[in-house]
Amino acid sequence: MVIKNGANMARYKHGDSFSTDSYKYISKPGLSKKVIKEISAIKNEPKWMLEKRLQAYEIFKSKPMPSWGVDLSELNFDQIRYYLRPTDHQVSSWQDVPPEVKATFDRLGIPEAEQKILAGVTTQLDSEVIYGSLKNVWAKYGVEFLSMDEGLAKHADLVKEYFGKVVPAGDNKFSALNTAVWSGGSFVYVPPGVDVKLPLQAYFRINAKSSGQFERTLIIVDEGAKIHYIEGCTAPQFSSSSLHSGVIEIFVKKGARCQYTTVQNWYKNIYNLVTQRAFVEEEAEMIWADFNMGSKKTMKYPGFVLAGKGAKGEVLSMSLAGSGQHQDTGAKAIHLAPHTSSTIVSKSISKDGGRASYRGLVSVGPKAHHSKNTVVCDALLLDPQSRSDTYPVDKVFNSQVEVQHEATISKIGDDQLFYLMSRGITQKTARKMIVNGFIEDLVRKLPLEYAVEMNDLIDHEMEGGIG
């Protein structure tokens, strides 16, 4: 019963929203070898992991800040705490939660008890129970759904083999940072041929071992298996920390399928800089569905390496940029094998002076003959103060390929508004309908309960936002 009743559970989130007052262990601000050694020691990690961390730290120091994407000049690495270990029982104050976050909870119809959990004020008492019952279902099929720490302890060989393989520490400054200081995140292994019909929701796993702002997730979908993994929540995620920098690596084996869905609604003071990439083998399929509504600045380009013949990849990206926000999102499609295909659909909405950028790389290697790529970028501007840009890059080293681009920028047209109003619909409702219609085909990819909340949240953002 619990499993089927997803409507309430869906509201929970990745456990990132704890106030720093109540942690068992808090590292001092700033990063050093000492801090990294402490993190690794507390987590009782094997030596090779500590070595990976320390190597990554050197790479992190050597790499300059990216000069493209969002403005990162205000980001100060010395002021960030790199490891927070939550207490077993959260005791923090409901009063500390910003009123606009509370207002959004109310608006989404979330009961107060759940609001407190979402705001990080209390621990979710039931989560262990829910997780426990789901765990039994998965265990029957041999599916492993663990925290990354547990995964490392239990499946050291798999972690050693795959960790950093598709997102190496040296990929970019923030993947290096994550590799150096990662904590939390999920480890998932799906055995060959197993079709996990119910989406795995990161929420079920989070509380006892909270993921941090540097979560690390590794998902391995073995041959012919299927899985849909969802992280995040439409309710705002409040965090006292200002930087969230995760790395997600996924391996989709021959004939397997993986959908990874993110609903990101970080509180609007957060830098959200995430690297997520999948390695896709023969006749396998990877789908990234990425919904970015929160955070102050986002840089996020879900990608895939189509390494096996006939592999497929899809990125469905939606971003909403309001006042003070810059969402720099997009995709990376790397075709290495013949007959591979990829689709990138990006939709952005900018309002109240917000800025949304699409940044995409499509690379088709010399062996990827008969491959296809389609990119569709649609931007909707709600007012003249807002901004939208696209930065597409194609690198094609093969003549037998099809690469297509379509980009549109539209404004909410007076004609559309007038048409709806002439049918008795108020201007306010008409604007919401147009915006929800604009992203309808992407929202459809979400499980129903998320889709409903997504529409609610868009409605709410259209009414003036949550600050």
Add this chain to the structure above:
Amino acid sequence: MSSVLNIKDLQVKIDQKQILQGISLTVKPGEVHAIMGPNGSGKSTLAYTLTGHPAYKVTQGEVKLDKNDLLVMSPDERAQAGLFLAFQHPTEIPGVKVQNFLRQAYRARFEGQKTKQFGSVLAFRKHLEKLAQELQINPELLKRGLNEGFSGGEKKRLEILQMAVLEPKFAILDEIDSGLDIDAIKAVATGIKRNIKKYNTGVLLITHYQRILDYIKPNFVHVIVEGKVVESGDKNLVKKLEADGYQKWS
């Protein structure tokens, strides 16, 4: 209570240009008033002004729907009061499903009217499907985005379906026949006649051609030239226009 749409000395500007120079018309329930005239004479301006498009500025005159001053109302309030415009070029609104949109529109139109409420979404959909069937509209269109990728004929038919759903007291049909072949004109005209009969709607039927008037017999015909009604008469006026054109007024 007898309903009435009363237009008195309506003068309208768009971008500083005076388009309507004083139009007066009275439409009663169930009546069909054909509005004819050459291109640029102000027919569509009349349609948009009555519906409340913000680009059209009324400089003089009044319009009353029953006792209400239409000109102080927003477009949505006018629709809720029972006014309907079938657009010459219906707008595409991607992703807004026809059936969801029509349910919202229906609720706005009949809010607070107990006898007009449907118990469930499903009950409304059934009603909608029945209307679509009556008007020979493919019910698959109801599940698509509003006018999204519709052919010209499908768009026009959907306008008539919307009219049927909203049961207007008064409807302005702006060149509902333009771009349609003869079979489509017949189908659309049949739908309009059904709506008029069923809801006793008073209609302003704006057209260039007499053809649609073969199917929908107007009670009155008005010729508009340069923003003024230059002649009014019965359906015989259509034949005269067909023979002589608008030359004598220009």
